[in-house]
Every structure is written in C-alpha cells, then in structure tokens.
Amino acid sequence: MIKIMQDLEYIFNPRSIAVVGASRNPEKQGYRYVEILREFGFEGKIYPVNPKASEILGLKSYPKIGDIAGSVDYVISTIPASGLPKLIEECSTKRVKAIQLYTGRLAETGEEESIRLEEEIAHAAQKNKIRLIGPNCMGIYHPKEGISFSANFPKEGGFVAFLSQSAGHTFEVVYRGGVRGLRFSKVISYGNASDLNEVDFIRYLAHDPETKIISVYIEGVRDTKHFPHVLQEAARMKPTVILKGGRTDAGSRAVSSHTASLAGSRAIWDALCRQAGVIQADTVEEMVDILVTLSFLSPLKGRRVGVAGAGGGGSVAMADECENNGLTVPPLPSDIVAELKRLFPHEGNLIKNPIDLSVTAEGAGIMLEALLYAMELIAKHPEFDLLICDTAVERVLESIEWQGMFQGIVAMFIQIGKESKKPMAVVMRSADSPEEWRWKSIVTEQERCIQAGFPIYPTIARAAKAISEVVKYNLSNATRQ
C-alpha cells in the first residue's frame, strides 16, 4: 500500500517527462503531448524522443531515451505497439519509474498475438519495476503540476478526481464540467489497465489530500479481489460517483473491443455499489450534473425545494419534474402565507411555491417586491432544504433589447442566494442559440452564476435528478454514521 502510494506520487509529480514518438507534425498525438505540456507550464524537463528529429517545438530532441543526459521519471509513448518491448528495455536502463502508453492496438483488438504482446510488455515492466498506465489511454491530467493531454482543459486545479477507462469520457467530463465550474485535482485515462488498475488509482485518490470528490468511469474490473473493499473504503472517505460502461448486452460487447474488459453482471454491480455507498450515474451527462451538485451544493440535508420559475407553464414543469425525480415541492408554510398577507394584503395569498415570476408582467400586476420577499422567506425557512431558480431563457431572451432584464433576473437570483444560507441551484438552458448575441448573453450569465458560487443545470429535470441522487446519498450516509 505505501509502495503503490509512492509509485503514484512519482507519476503525478514527475520531475521530467520524455515523449517517445514526439513529432513535428501538429496532427500527431506525439506533437500534441509536447505542445500541451508546454502550454500548461509543466515546470520539469520535457524531452522529445524521435530518431529522425533534432528539435521539436523548440526543444532538443533525442534519438532514443538512452541519449538523454538527465534522469527521466516518466515516459509517454506514442510509438506503435511493436516497438514497446525495446522501449521497456531502454527505460529500464534509464531507471524510468513509469510509462504511459498512448500506444494502442493491443489486447482490445481481441487478436491472440496482440493479447500476448500486451502480457509480455506488462511482465517486462513489472520485472524492471516500471509502472504502466494503459495501454490504449490518454494518461494524466494534473493541472497543479502543468500536466495535461488536452489543450481545452482548465489550467486551474480543483478538488474533483476523475478516473476513466475511456479517453473520450475524460474529454466530455473535464471539458463540459469545466465550463460548468468543475475544477479537477487529478484525471486519469487508464485504458486497458495492464498494470496499474482501478484498485490502485481509487485507493490513491481516496488518500490524496488534493481530492475531495472521486468519480470513476469503469468498463471492467481487473482486480476483482480487492475492488469491493477499495470502493467501500473510498466511498467512506469521500463522495464517490461511478458510471459503469457495458451494462447492457450491446454495451458489454462494445466494452470488450474498447478496453478488452469483461463487463460483468449488472445485478452484481448494482449490489456492489449499493453496499459500498457510492452514487451511480446513468450517463456521462448525469455524472457531470452530480459532480456539479457535490461541488457547489453540499451539504444538502433534505429534498424540500423552494422553486422560482419565470413563467406559468415553466412553474408547472418545475413542480412536476422535481417531484418526478425524487424532490418535493411543498406548499408555502402557513407562517410564510400569513407574513405575505400581512405585508401585501391584496397579493400575498396569490403567491405559491413554485413562485411564478412572470406574474409581474403587465396585467397580472403582482409586485416584484412581493415575489422577492416570498423568495427570501423561503430561503430563510427551516421547512425548505434548497432553492431552485429557473431563468426561463427562451422567454426572457426573446429579443436583444431584453438582455438587461435577463441580467437583472440572474443578478436577483445571485443576491438572494448570497444572502441566504440555503443551497441554491440555477437552471439556464444551453447557450446553443444560432444567434451570436443570445449565445454570448447566456454564456456570460452562466459564468456570472458560477463565479458567484451557484451551479448551473441545462434543464430542471437534470437538476432535480442529480440533486435528488446527492440528497439520497447524504441521507443514507448520515444513517450509516
């Protein structure tokens, strides 16, 4: 256990990285790795290795690992699989601690020869005390150390860890999550897991002081003996969210050709997760929603929501979708009703939960003041656990002249959220408008909410589902402890 923690410390904090297969061609991954390490400000040494180039991206390039004068902690390999046995040999001489294999076309092909080659490589690495990440993976994103495999990921670090057997899912979770305010401690795309596997990484993340929330995308468990215990241990220490790939017949077939994993039985998996007390996500989008909820809204102590929407149909939808997804939208308590009546004799009893903000429009005539006061009362009241506010983008941003009103609504939500002690979620539709002004306006207000510390969800159903999962987790956790 101490040994593995040390090995992984080296991997996440190398003093030098060699990219074997580094390239001068910007379309090659061997170019991208070098470029992105520089862009992210990795402070250790970067050594491109390529038999044919003397310089790559302004860095001296070496024909082979052995030609590098200084020591090499960590190697990224983008060379074809056939070159790996020789690479391991060279790395051994150079006392490299770990190799990450972007290199693929190994066991995942299902071909006997490739499966044998992967085993051979894993064996050689083990014999030489070299740890392997992969093959068939993107490797490590550790923003604090300036290590990344995508130019799009946030440069700033955070406290969410994501361990993923799929590279594609890391792009989706880190990029999409980043836009929604998630910041990551460590992200690992670990592919076929021929050496370091889910048990090693989850154990490390459970003890990693940078990591407060663990998320995992897994296709098949390599170390079935230790996995249940390690998962339980992690979930006891930190909120742990898992998305399982290959839960259906077709998914399970896809898993075997993706990372050469055995998907296993869904029923056993579900039981394991229940016992360990982890949160299961159904889709990548739901995983991001849950991570956003855990990052921004903790602690959530119950499911009673005060809802403010900006329209009649929207209010009905918010109420239905909250309740359909496991939250409750209680009527306003009698003391709030009495207080509203006292202050607003004519309008007080027209205000309900959900609060329909559109009734301030001409003709309806309920004063905004009364609605805001109702929101404040809900925000303070012990019979509510959280607030959800909908900005009703479609209606409010109908015309470019109304951008100010949209900003005003968002500012109002933020103010109420800041003055209250309640967790508050904001629903704002995606900024996917073909009109530039509307796209820009939504992106700007999203960013404003996130900066103010409030999470954004693209639909009320997605907000309610994720919040409900986290409440369930918190409540059952409270029971266990």
Place this chain on the structure above:
Amino acid sequence: MIKIMQDLEYIFNPRSIAVVGASRNPEKQGYRYVEILREFGFEGKIYPVNPKASEILGLKSYPKIGDIAGSVDYVISTIPASGLPKLIEECSTKRVKAIQLYTGRLAETGEEESIRLEEEIAHAAQKNKIRLIGPNCMGIYHPKEGISFSANFPKEGGFVAFLSQSAGHTFEVVYRGGVRGLRFSKVISYGNASDLNEVDFIRYLAHDPETKIISVYIEGVRDTKHFPHVLQEAARMKPTVILKGGRTDAGSRAVSSHTASLAGSRAIWDALCRQAGVIQADTVEEMVDILVTLSFLSPLKGRRVGVAGAGGGGSVAMADECENNGLTVPPLPSDIVAELKRLFPHEGNLIKNPIDLSVTAEGAGIMLEALLYAMELIAKHPEFDLLICDTAVERVLESIEWQGMFQGIVAMFIQIGKESKKPMAVVMRSADSPEEWRWKSIVTEQERCIQAGFPIYPTIARAAKAISEVVKYNLSNATRQ
C-alpha cells in the same frame, strides 16, 4: 362541427387584426404584437387601438374599435381585465369574429371576483357570437399568414401543430424546435380556455390540411365529455404527442394558479392516452425530440440500430443508452462480417456494431475505408431499421485546427445517410461552448445536417428515448390498423 371549423378558419386567416392596447412603448406587449405582425409580413390590415396615440409604429392608431372604418375580423387585447366587458360590447357592434385575450389576472388568480368576471366575459362573447382565445395567453402563430407573437419564431411554415395551455412552452418548443429544423403549421397558446378549448382546437387540427403532426401541452381538460373521443379521432388521423402539466401533487397545485385548470388524476390520464394511441412526452425537451423524430425519421419500422460513434467510451455509451431506452444494437449479421473479412482480411473481423470511428487514429490502424464500408453495409442491410451517428464533438473539436476533420465527419455521415434508404439520426452535443469558434463550428454543422434532412439530438440518451417512443407508436399503430 362545421360551425367550429369555420370559426377557426376565420381566426387563423383573418383579413384584419386590431390590437387593442397597442402601445408606443417597446417594452409593452401592445407594442410587440403590432411590431411582430409587421415583421412577419401579415398582409391584412393592422389597426392599433389606443385612446391616447394617433400613430403607432407608423400605422394610424384609433381611439377605439368603433372608430376603425374597415371591418375587423380579429382583435388582440392587451388591456386590463376591467376593460373587457366594454371591449366585448364594442366588438359586437363592429361584428368582430374573435378576440384573443393576452389580458390576464382572471380566473387563474383564484379570486372570486376575477372568476366571476371571466365567466361574465365568456357569456357576453357567446351571446354576441364572438369567439374567445384565452384569457391569459399569447394567441396564434400561423407563419404562412404572417401571424406571430414572437420575433424569434421561424418565418417559414411547416406541418407541425402545437396547441399549448402555456405560453412559455410555445417559446421553448417553437424556438428550440425551430433551431432543430421543426417548422410549424399553426401554434396556439390558449391559456384559461374560457371559450375555445382543447376540444375545439384538436378537432380543427385533426382536419387541418396544413397539419401532419399534432402536439399538445395541456394542464386541465375543460370539455371532459368530448375530449376522449376527439383525442382518439385526432390520433387516428395524425401522430399526436401530448405533454401533461400537473402530473404530480405540486404540479397540480401549480396548474390551478397558472390556468385555473383542474389537473385530474394521473392514472386516468395515462389510460386515456394509451387508449387513444397518443405518444406521451415527459418533458418539454422530450416533446421536441419526439417531434423532431416524427418530422425527420418517418417511417421507423423497428428498433434495430446500426451505431457509429467516434470513440471507444462513446461507443459503449451509445450501446448502453440505446438499449436502456428501448432500442436494440444487434451484433453485425454474419453476411456483413463475411463481406468485411473478404475485402479487408486483416481488419474485417475487428469491426463491430457500434462502429468505433476513433480506431482509425494512429496506432490503431484500421482503415477509414473499411469502417465506411461497414457503415454502408449496415445502411443497406434488412436486419437494421435505422442508423445513429455520433459526431463526438468534445473529442473532435478539441482544437481549432481540427474543425476541418469535424466537417469531414459530418459530411461523411450525410453522404452515407443520403445514399442509404435507412432513416439516420445524428448526435451532436449542444453548441454551448464559451469559445466562439467552437460554438460557430457546431452551429454550422448542425444546420448542415438539418438542411440535408437529418435530425440532430444533443445526447444519445435523448435520441434513443425519442426514437424508441416513435417506434413503439408506429408498431402499435400497425397492429391496430
């Protein structure tokens, strides 16, 4: 029945519209109605009515309805509720055929006095043979005639009708749906339904030659006696999609303060829909997804999908989410496997369903040619009912230099879709990136797919769910007939 069809023909095709409460203030709805009618090119007469203005938006304004020289078919009212009895009187003298009441603060307030006023108005209108739409609604969008209540709606007409008790939902369905290629025959926001109600409109739409697909958002049924029969009749004639507001306790409370409706029992509602053979949507987003599916992918005859994704994890997710949502992702049939092996001896047996397009990347080395051929074979094969292709935006649009590759993938999907007789759906994540180039690139490619006749879905789960609902509908329809 013939009478009601005639009344509604007048409403959808008026020769003249008076906006009572027209305003010179761009923030008022009384300004917007006039402005939008002009913007949409309504060819009949537009008469602003306002006791204090002589001209609004360049049009002569009249102190009252009676001062207009020509005849007035249709009146839009934005005046306060208290002015309505007098308005009905004036409209009666002027032989107005219909009034749409944007005017709210009537029965939906729950106040006795307002409920009585709404009844009084409905009674006066009926006595004077004036039909009412609303109160508390946005009215009519009939693009073919240049009638609209939102500047954002498509100017071009189509064949989808949407009847909605919520104005907010019309903004969402028409705007969001419009961006995804839906075009509408007629959209009606009908609010409290004090006169014309769901039965009148659904019956009209069932017989309307412009309308091929009917969609309905309903909070409470006013005419419970005729509703089941009319719904059944409509669903027998055209695909009919319904979203019910107020299916939960909280939703049902919200419904009563939104449109003064009684939400009714969920169980009875579900049975009614099942018997009538309508498609039920759970959320507004799902309603849009289903309408997109019905518009672009008919006829869908089965649930066997050939899937092409652009990544390993993405392929697993596509397989899982298709099967979790009621579609099936069968293994490649033996004749396709044999054909692939024959043409591509080394790679043929590595290709599966889902097809993982990322394996063309360096190192993996399966030729794009082989994958494309596999897609073509699936597209032609009788054991597949449709294709779903995922553009894997996050991965492919990682860097601005890769826009060309993204375009290439979309072009390839479109080509395969065009050459094949199979329905084909494209999954493309929302264009909600904060980077302008990425937003623009996605918006452009979305538009390209739609122009080529292929529907866009933001996630595979949403695509699979909507497609599955439509397949279920088609199969049970085939059984019934």
